Structures are given as C-alpha cells and as structure tokens.
Amino acid sequence: MYRIGIGYDIHKLTTGRDLIIGGVKITHEKGLLGHSDADVLIHAIIDALLGALALADIGTLFPDTDPKYKNIDSTLLLKHVYELVKDKGYIIENIDSNIIAQQPKMMPYIPKMKEVLCEILSLDLTQVSIKAKTKEKLDAVGQELGIEANSVVLLKKLN
Numbered sequence: 001m002y003r004i005g006i007g008y009d010i011h012k013l014t015t016g017r018d019l020i021i022g023g024v025k026i027t028h029e030k031g032l033l034g035h036s037d038a039d040v041l042i043h044a045i046i047d048a049l050l051g052a053l054a055l056a057d058i059g060t061l062f063p064d065t066d067p068k069y070k071n072i073d074s075t076l077l078l079k080h081v082y083e084l085v086k087d088k089g090y091i092i093e094n095i096d097s098n099i100i101a102q103q104p105k106m107m108p109y110i111p112k113m114k115e116v117l118c119e120i121l122s123l124d125l126t127q128v129s130i131k132a133k134t135k136e137k138l139d140a141v142g143q144e145l146g147i148e149a150n151s152v153v154l155l156k157k158l159n
C-alpha cells in the first residue's frame with residue numbers, strides 16, 4: 001500500500017538569525033524567524049510525512065509554546081518523525097520539494113541539503129528532489145520578506 005502526503009511552510013526573513021534550509025547553513029544577511037531554527041524545507045517535509053500518515057501537523061506535534069523546541073535543530077524533529085513513519089511500517093519511496101526564495105540563490109546548497117536528507121531518512125540521492133524557484137519578485141516572498149517551501153512524499157508499506 002502507498003500513501004501520499006503534501007507539506008507547505010513559510011517563514012519570515014529577519015536580521016540577526018542564521019539562515020538554515022534543508023539542514024544547511026546558508027550565507028545571507030538575513031535568516032528565518034521561528035521558534036525552532038525555522039528550517040522551512042524540513043518543516044514542509046515533516047508535514048508531508050505526517051500528512052501521508054494522517055497524523056497531526058508539525059505545530060501540534062512540536063508546539064511553539066514548548067520551550068523544549070526553542071531554536072531546536074529541525075533535523076532532530078525530522079528524525080523523530082521518521083521514527084513514526086517506520087513505527088507505522090512504512091518506508092519513504094520518494095520526496096519532491098520546492099524552495100521558493102527570491103534571494104539568496106539556493107542552487108549551490110542543494111547537493112548538501114540532499115545529502116543531509118538522505119542520511120536522516122535512509123534514502124539515496126535518486127529518491128530526493130529539491131527544486132529552487134523564485135517568485136519573479138511578485139508577492140511577499142518575491143519582495144524578500146520570507147521564504148516558502150512545498151513538499152510531496154510517497155510512503156510505501158512494507159509487507
């Protein structure tokens with residue numbers, strides 16, 4: 001049996017924060033604002049995984065009112081959710097995702113992001129897609145006020 005899930009996230013860009021996307025630190029004068037490290041791509045992937053299992057969303061599972069998650073490395077949250085996937089008897093077939101940012105250029109960082117995701121989720125590079133888009137300077141993301149990410153995952157039940 002297969003199950004599919006979709007995830008979306010957006011965070012505001014602000015000064016005085018590191019920009020962490022896909023578990024990789026990106027050189028930029030601004031970072032994403034959030035209770036955790038605000039890793040927009042990993043949050044979208046987490047919601048896609050939870051959605052595929054029809055479980056709660058990331059905000060329910062890791063509430064931003066809980067000091068335990070303050071500035072937490074989102075790769076730790078992803079590891080936790082991957083354990084849930086395995087506990088339910090599923091493996092990940094593939095992940096497709098978009099990062100939508102006007103600035104900075106994501107392309108140079110994507111190979112490293114894929115490595116990080118493959119390592120955490122026991123996948124090989126042919127199973128993980130990360131695409132970089134701009135907003136053509138349209139809307140809030142186009143005006144560099146924030147960064148968005150989308151993700152779709154397919155899970156396969158083992159036996």
Ligand SMILES: [Zn+2]
Pocket residue numbers: 009010011034038039040043
């Ligand atoms: Zn988020």
